[in-house]
Amino acid sequence: MKRSLSFFARGACATLAVGFAAALSGCSxxxxxxxxxxxxxxxxxxxxxxxxxxxxxxxxxxxxFDVVRQSTENGTLNLIYACRAK
Structure with a gap:
């Protein structure tokens, strides 16, 4: 039983680490x-x-800038933009 609990704890830590890294990435x-x-x-x-x-x-x-297209999917805002001519 102890072994299976440590397995789940490691899996939870890995999941949290991936989620934390994604949150830190912010925008792409x-x-x-x-x-x-x-x-x-x-x-x-x-x-x-x-x-x-x-x-x-x-x-x-x-x-x-001009917004070309904007959408929201799965909690993520997708913004396509183009800078205006100078």
Whole structure:
């Protein structure tokens, strides 16, 4: 019985460690695709309800960006944006 409890405890610790690492990662982004006008787009993913995606887009584009597409799935906000031309 003692052996099976330690097995479950190790599994729970591993699960918590993976969850903690995912929470620390916060936002992520991907390689750009391009709009018909030639502007590069960027996909960022952040926790739903957070404004960190918008903050990242603002910082990347010096405050001027257009939202190309936005969706929420499984508690994650997916934001595709393109910086406005200067």
């Amino acid at each position: 982004s991907s390689a750009p695709l391009f709009l018909s006008d030639g502007r590069a787009t960027t996909l960022v993913q952040c926790p739903a309800g957070s404004d960190s995606c918008s903050q990242q887009a603002n910082a990347s584009c010096n405050g001027a």
